[in-house]
Amino acid sequence: MQDPAKHLSKTLKAIRKDRGWSLDAAAAATGVSKAMLGQIERGESSPTTATLWKLATGFQVSVTSLMEPLPPGAEKTLIRDAEALRHLPGDSGMAVAPLFPFEPRFGFEYMELTFHPGYKRLSEPHEVGVVEYITVISGEMEIFTDDNWQPLKTGMSIRFRGDAPHGYRNRGDEKAVVMTIIHYPTRR
Amino acid sequence: MQDPAKHLSKTLKAIRKDRGWSLDAAAAATGVSKAMLGQIERGESSPTTATLWKLATGFQVSVTSLMEPLPPGAEKTLIRDAEALRHLPGDSGMAVAPLFPFEPRFGFEYMELTFHPGYKRLSEPHEVGVVEYITVISGEMEIFTDDNWQPLKTGMSIRFRGDAPHGYRNRGDEKAVVMTIIHYPTRR
DNA sequence: ATCATTTGTATGCTATAACGCACAAGACGG
DNA sequence: CCGTCTTGTGCGTTATAGCATACAAATGAT
CATH class of the missing domain: 2.60.120.10 (Jelly Rolls)
Known part of the structure; x- marks a missing residue:
């Protein structure tokens, strides 16, 4: 686990951009106001679990993917005998x-x-x-x-x-x- | 996924009770006030991601375990040939x-x-x-x-x-x- | 029984999450 | 150049998360 705030803001924006959604479209899909979406993406606001839930369901991703930075990197190939x-x-x-x-x-x-x-x-x-x-x-x-x-x-x-x-x-x-x-x- | 609020309140209390912690002890461990802890456990408040983070680290569990209801049970033994x-x-x-x-x-x-x-x-x-x-x-x-x-x-x-x-x-x-x-x- | 300690809850207050609306900057067509 | 549309951000208000403190009920000790 790492600092979640930065991760959340980054991934949220990444997902939205990836789908080509505007803040308006994202607001419509999630039920979260576009102003709040903007603040979250800018890291100016830390959403409640309720809105976190709306985000996850609206974007159709898991809450986990929004909260936990997945690849802690260092994915090296390992060989075991x-x-x-x-x-x-x-x-x-x-x-x-x-x-x-x-x-x-x-x-x-x-x-x-x-x-x-x-x-x-x-x-x-x-x-x-x-x-x-x-x-x-x-x-x-x-x-x-x-x-x-x-x-x-x-x-x-x-x-x-x-x-x-x-x-x-x-x-x-x-x-x-x-x-x-x-x-x-x-x-x- | 299910309704997260109920799950969160239930599991949070379950974890705390399991460790024999009082609200005071939990507050000390997590950095979240015991009043807030009580409200969350009673489902009267939905914490922000910031405090959700404090809870997870303080209790030494994953954010996921607090947010996502894990096994729908019914774990039957399976045999495969x-x-x-x-x-x-x-x-x-x-x-x-x-x-x-x-x-x-x-x-x-x-x-x-x-x-x-x-x-x-x-x-x-x-x-x-x-x-x-x-x-x-x-x-x-x-x-x-x-x-x-x-x-x-x-x-x-x-x-x-x-x-x-x-x-x-x-x-x-x-x-x-x-x-x-x-x-x-x-x-x- | 009485007092002290520990539990969880209720209260008042401050910070901020969340909303709706309005605004400024760019894109496009006329 | 000027509307018009779309983008994201700023503003004012309301709802609520969060804290510190005080309180009531339960527990325990003497």
Whole structure:
């Protein structure tokens, strides 16, 4: 997040110009007076949430896009090798390769997990609203969710609530490798 | 989006109560007077973007979470089998299995791509702010980004801008399978 | 019980968001 | 050159966001 006022004024004007709208046209579309629109664009006024709402709906954009400067820049290409990142935390039986850690602007983390034969773990519910994605890359495993164990073969994916009791286990005799996305709602 | 006023008042109070803060404590943390805080929580006042900013930073949450009602709930567990979903669009040489299509509240789509030997494709830049993640599940391939071809072996991942010219090719003699996440910025 | 402390709400006041209208600068055609 | 239209900005008024303070109800301690 940054200073919102400057961002708001700039993007608002940019959007309007992009559509070729005059202040009058924008006023008609949003229900906000053109005088106020001009002041906001010039940074002389900081609108209330009510008018912010009118602006967003009138322009058909999200409130977020008006408030949060989206690309915090520095969008560099990143390359990760799971082989190099993989490590065994504490108890083991499982290895984790944190490919792309959580970043607020994306809202999720992305990693590779390896479950060795016999591994089993029941996880406490996370923060409310968390959603987990799992794709089985090799081997087979089972996910506990909605009160039963769900078998997943290679190539299968599952999406389930992370804020409910859930678990992972590998009852096969070869290791299971999965890709995991954990999406957090509230921090976005 | 919904009526923001009610959402704001409710969530603001919920967050404050969740932390066990009094109006005084919240006022100290945010820099907004407790009288105003009370009015906002009661829906009697619609704050300006400036104070909305103070609230978000003081409570250490995103502006978005205060403005946009997040998950409409009903988070059912979903299971996808790439084998069943996989299909070849048009020209072919590539197969796509759309595991989890785009949903606004998550902000990304998630799919499996298969590139057959000899496949090559240069992609036009997408919408600005788009970021792509690719993990090579099997085989090897190359990604064109930042003006050169980046080789990726099995197990390697890359993250790059989708709003710049980029491409995919498979110069090996076995097919390459990758998992792809395409993240869209604040699209509505 | 009584007093002190902490809670949220109500009050009066100032700053400013928001409106409608009027105005000045440029564009275009006559 | 002169109307006429469109653009954005300036002005005066009203509505309300925002603050500081005072107040009433609840909580707690002795």
